[in-house]
Amino acid sequence: MMKRTTVAAVMSAVMIASVSMVACAPARAQDQDREVYRLLELLGDALAKIRSNYVEDVDDKKLIEAGINGMLSSLDPHSNFLSPERVKQMEVDIRGEFGGLGIEVTMENGFVKVVTPIDDTPAARAGVRPGDLISHIDGEPVLGLSLTEAVKKMRGRVGSDIVLTMIREGEAEPFDITITRDIITVQSVRSRAEGNVAYIRITSFNEQTESGLRSAMDTLRAEIGEDQLRGVVLDLRNNPGGLLNQAIAVSDAFLERGEIVSTRGRGDDNIERYNAKSGDIATGLPVIVLINGGSASASEIVAGALKDHNRAILMGTKSFGKGSVQSIIQLQGGNRLKLTTSRYYTPSGTSIQATGILPDIEVPQATLEIIDNPNARSEADLRNRLENDTDNGDGSAPDAGQPGAAAPEGGETPPDYQLQRALDAIRAIDLARAGSLK
Structure with missing residues (x-):
């Protein structure tokens, strides 16, 4: 009885607001407003039927919030409903510290899509990549979930494990990644x-x-x-x-x-x-x-x-x-x-x-490989070559002073190809500027 009274009260409030809207609207907009009123009645009718006929009791709050989220998710992937709990989570995110996995996500074709893993977080260390699609969370499909619901499932107690089923371009089959939740402190x-x-x-x-x-x-x-x-x-x-x-x-x-x-x-x-x-x-x-x-x-x-x-x-x-x-x-x-x-x-x-x-x-990301060519020859190896007339006395010529990427310590291959190319560009610009001043 209490539930029926609640529905009646909700519908009454909707009807009063709608009638007021129709009465105050300009004449040319009244037809459109009447259509909105009819659709609101349809929404209330559907809600009442679900509550009275669904196989199990339903949670009114969850049902209405799901309806609002459904409206928003039909608009674009970035519009959603924020409950007071989610508002608090968002405020924590803005401050730069939160609990979870350390991934930024959006929705795409019903799946959760990874925009990017955050540096030095559990997700980044586990090998999650930008563009990965999450199809299951702890074995449960994400199809049918809103982005907010999916994010809520991925957050949890610090130290607890979560299993994400990933779909990755270039991989023939989905695969699982186990990640341990942690406090995510973002040093921006x-x-x-x-x-x-x-x-x-x-x-x-x-x-x-x-x-x-x-x-x-x-x-x-x-x-x-x-x-x-x-x-x-x-x-x-x-x-x-x-x-x-x-x-x-x-x-x-x-x-x-x-x-x-x-x-x-x-x-x-x-x-x-x-x-x-x-x-x-x-x-x-x-x-x-x-x-x-x-x-x-x-x-x-x-x-x-x-x-x-x-x-x-x-x-x-x-x-x-x-x-x-x-x-x-x-x-x-x-x-x-x-x-x-x-x-x-x-x-x-x-x-x-x-x-x-x-x-x-x-500049696509790439892995650099240093190729050693022991058979390489230079002018110095040729018979009857001319000697360098500015020899320093040890067989070496003076330093030409050309800037270049510093050799990695210990002979290791540079780990970040794109960064190396950026550094090269800065040095090339500096060299060109220095030449123009001469």
Whole structure:
């Protein structure tokens, strides 16, 4: 009896709201409003039939939330319903610490698709790759689950194991990966000196990203030396995105002026533009931005802005192609909607939605192999050769002073081919600039 009364109350509230909407609407919109009212009645009728005829008792809250999620998931993969519990999880993510596996995911054709594993997390250590599809979680299929439900299943008690069934391009059969859950602390900015080049990797865009970037640049400038610093490699590979304001701030850090990004909503007048303020933390030095298929959303905003302003050279492979912006809309009871409300455009007016950003120089990831050729000959091996008239006395000629990639310590093969090519590019630009000053 209580359940029937609840349904009646819900339907009554819906009917009152709908009648009010019809009464207040302009005459030309009344037909459309009546159709909405009829469909709301249909929804209430379906809800009542499910509750009275389903083989088991149903949870009203879960049923209605599932209905809202169904509406949102029919719009696009990034719109969803946030319960108060999920809102708390989202706020933790933004702060940069959460419990789970360490993967950024979306939905594709009913499967959970890995956008990227986060550096130094259980998922990354277990070998999860961008583009992997998760078909089962602990043996249960993900088909029919919303993204929120799937993420909830993947999160759990720290130290507990989870088995993900993966579908990977190039693999004939699905396979299982066992991952142990852990506290995921995201250090969004990491950096190190690569010779006289500042290497800065941004793994995600959370509340600490801009301050982390500026701190890293100050530290590297002091470590390398103001007069010795030759350029910056900004690594956005496998960066799934994050906060829009942080993407704008990172772009602004390298730009002196001009538009960074614009967002355009449903109406022609719903356009916002974000512009750079003066001040370049790299002081005009060459910048190389590394991107790949795991670089999405906020990463693409930064890459697009620096590319369109000719402030950086993009290297790597095509980015993910998420060109939409989600807004958090408050609902009653602490619930919220994460709703796609606009598209973003690079300074040139280009949308990268579902197309991605192409690098200026395409460099697929590869493994370097050092080939030793013991039979190689040079001029010095030839009979009756001319002697070097600037011999240093030990049979060697003076150092030509040509910059190049530093040899790996211990004779090891360089582990990151794309990074090596970026460093080569910085050094080549520096060499060309030095030559032009002579």
